Amino acid sequence: MLDSKLIQKNINYVIEKLKTRNVDEVLLKNLSQNINERNKLIFKLNEKQEEKNSISSLLSSNKNSELLVKALKVKNEIKEIETQIEKYQKQLDEILPIIPNIPLDIVPIGQNENDNKEIIKKDSLGRGLVKNIKPHYVIAVEKDIVDFERGTKLSGSRFAIFKNEGARLIRALENFMLDIHTKNGYTExxxxxxxxxxILFGTGQLPKFKEDLFKIENEDLWMxxxxxxxxxxxxNDEIIDLSKPKKMTSYTLCFRSEAGSGGKDTRGLIRSRQFNKVEMVKITSKEDAMKEFESCVRDAENILELLEIPYRKIVLCTGDLGFSSSITYDLELWLPSEQRFREVSSISYFGDFQARRAKIRYKNENNKIEFAHTINGSGLAIDRVFAALIEQYQNEDGSIDIPQVLIPYMNGIEKI
Incomplete structure (x- = not known):
């Protein structure tokens, strides 16, 4: 969430930056006016409170009728001002949470994904840009390592069942990624x-992206x-020690409704409603933030390089940034069946945008309380890595090689 003081003091800057994210200028001006009116009323309320205290002091020694009438008048004025402040605050509480983060100056200006900028391409890793193979959703069924049909029977479209060496490969990828990240100083x-x-409000999914989520009926719980x-x-809602950055990694199942994605990636593992992912999260001071962001990007790249999967790194333009992000790098792996690169990790720096919402704070070197800065990125999206691996490492005889770094995690299995 943006700092209301920033909006109040630098509204022209905020408008200029958020115009690149297609935010309505009128909405921002109304928001600024709302903040200004609320602050004027708060100032007026403080004056009236002081007047009330002064009258109360006089009444303690002289309870004449004139002072009593004045005290009642001030009391009613305070009540009216508080009602007006509450009205403006309610409007502010509705609008501010749906305003996206301000992009950093280094983020390229653009309208959509077509304006993203490629930073590097590593297309010679492993077997390079493989082509003329069977898609993962064909070879996986032939090898009896994924069952899409029964996944649909159990749960509907966009679900799959991993089995045999497929289930083992998912587990191998999970353990391999977590081992690499924990060796690099992340806590699991x-x-x-x-x-x-x-909690979803804290990281920016609610209220704006409610339709993308699964809600538990009759409970305040979401997947x-x-x-x-x-x-x-x-x-959440803590003051923490950030003399050193907090570096965390986690494997979880993840759940997305894929609302609005009808007709896109309906076959295979690219856009599932339940999927496996290893995540990296960092919470840092303002001073450490950009250095830790760049190292988080490098940690995600490292996984692709160890697995020897060709990939490219792009920086998202302003029009394609996620709601809470101020800058995002996407890593896209090579998917041979589609002959194109597909996103496997988005690594984002949020500034203090999430921490304001989640109330995560720390004391700086001057012992002043500030909001923390947050970073996160996939390290990596396991199902998409699985799909790329069984395409990338297919052999002419129909077997699938296991990347060298995964063989120990596959109990010595070298081929599927």
């Missing part, structure tokens, strides 16, 4: 996959779309 978490509404939600909110 295994959080609940159901959270309360205020998590990513481990970012419970892990970031581990410190």
């Amino acid at each position: 978490f295994l959080p609940p996959v159901m959270v309360k509404s205020n 998590i779309p990513t481990a970012e939600v419970p892990v970031t909110n581990y410190f």
Whole structure:
């Protein structure tokens, strides 16, 4: 959530930056006016409170009728001002949470994904840009390692059952990724996959993205779309020690309704309603934030390089940024069946946007309380890695090689 003081003092800057994110200028001006009117009333309320205290002091020694009438008048004026402040605050509480984050100056300006900028491409890793293979949803069925048909029978469209070496490969990827991240200083978490509404508000999924989520009927519980939600909110409404950044990693099942994605990626594992993912989360001071963001990007890249999967790194333009993000790098792996790169990790820096919502604070070097800065990124989306691996490592005889780094996690199995 944006700082209301920033909006009040630098409304022209906020408008200019958020215009690149297609935010309505009128909405922002109305928001600024709302904040100004509320603050004027707060100032007026403080004056009236002082007047009330002064009259009360006089009444303690001289309860004449004139002072009593004046005291009643001031009391009614205070009540009226408080009602007006409450009205403006209610409007502010409705509008401010749906305003997206301000992009950093280094983020390219653009309208949509077509304006994203490629930073690097590593297309010679492993077997390079493989082509002429069977799609993962064909070879996986032939090898009896994924059952899409029975997944649909059990749960409906966009669900799958991993089995045999397929289930083992998912487990291998999970353990491999967690081992790499913990060796790099991340603390491992295994959080609940159901959270309360205020927790989803903290990381920015609610109220704006309600339709993307699964809600538990008659409970204030939602299925998590990513481990970012419970892990970031581990410190919800706390003042924490950030003399060193908090570095956390977690494997969880994730759940997304895929609302609005009808007709897109309906076959295979690319857009499922339940999927496996390892997440990285960092909570830092303002001073450490950008250095930790860049290292988080590098940690995600490292997994792809160890697995020897070709990928590219892009920076998202202003029009394609996620709601809470101020800058995002996407890592896209090569998916041979589609002959294109597909996103497997989004690593984002949020500034203090999430921490304001989640009330995560720390004391700076001057012992002043500030909001923390947050970072998160997939490390990686396991189902998409699975799909890429069984396409990328297919052999002419129909077998699938296991990448060298995964063989120990597959109990010595070298081929499927």
